[in-house]
Amino acid sequence: MLTLYYHPLAAYCWKPLVALYDTGTEFTPHPIDLSKPEDAALLESLWPMRQFPVLLDGATRVPESSIIVEHLDLHHPAATRMIPLDPQAALPVRLWDRFFDMNIQLVMQQIVNDALRPAERRDPQVVDAAKAKLDRAYSIAERHLSGQQDWAAGAFSLADCAALPALFYAGAIHPFDAHPAMTAYFDRLVARPSCARVLAEARPCFDLFPFRDGIAARFRS
Template identity: 55%
Template sequence: MEPTLYFHPLASYCWKALIALYDSGVAFTPRLVDLGKADDRAALQALWPPARFPVLHDAAQGRVLPESTILIEYLAERHPGAAALLPTDARERLDVRLWDRVCDDHLQDPMQKIVGDRLRDAAVRDPHGVAEARTALQRAYPLFEQQLAGRTWLASDGFSLADCAALPALFYASILEPIPDGLGALHAYFERLLLRPAVQRVLEEARPWFRFFPFADAMPARFVATEPL
């Protein structure tokens, strides 16, 4: 029995899980969740009461795996195709976990602060918090530039959990706060990520939904949807 992934194609943390699944060739059943629909929300809450995705339900093993990092580590332990996402060498594995956390904490968190604020009513927005989040993104980019010097992938010799985390974080963050022109290694790395077949599949599946992204008007033309849902 294949595990089921509860997800939404626009959600950045779901991209992280989808990239890992597609890149490693793990068979799964996709279950798109629209939290605006009561039945969908109830189905997700029955598995994971916070009702946040992605969630992987592996019924054959009796396991419910929320949180994208944990989900990917589970795949790496149980599926040969995903094993390379978490290296066996202890030092390299620690580097991969470190940069997974850097992606989530220093790119995803401030990016989601900015997006979440745009979704609020104007009267309760937090311009100071948004300004801090934008500064945090610009402060994070040079960290990646330094890390990527002489590297193909972010934290190990091969494509890993860290790279699964980096793509969605960089994709959305760079729309809100463009990566400075002088960071050549980071720009080149982002383009390499975009060429990864698993990434291209995730982007293609998300493309019709981009119109619902609160900053869709700032999205580069190459990512704009050409077909309706």
């Protein structure tokens, strides 16, 4: 039996959740609250970095969101794969997974981390630099998505699982409304049942997000 240790607000937890829901793979969700010492100790016992998500598959412990999705494709294949079997076709999926994680998600997190610091330790230069990086990433994504059909790398895949949290949280901080292809892509993402389910489950935690006022009303009601 599969068990996923996660937090419903955590961006990197959304990636395997979308994959699990999209493929209809059965699993047991196990939310982790790091404010509870017993939960923190449990997570550390599963993955010493104390980072979620972690998938427990029998005796096998699988950390890191992209690796979890790869593990599911390898060991619990469904009718819909998140990474193509063909190695060449898999490359753009992995590329755009990395793109959304490294150039949008991680950059957005720099702004969040700055907002969580005491006011006297905040650094406007860090925020400005992060927003400039987001603008560059948005422009690249806009050009790419303008030439695509519906999804980031062909069929719905790992890349789109990564895009949902990256665009959701980044858009609440530094909107991409001026990019019509990105906006249309995001609308397709949030309308997909697996993605909508992840968002619905995260909704009770949105007040914990420091930029919660930037979350569109359609996701908060």
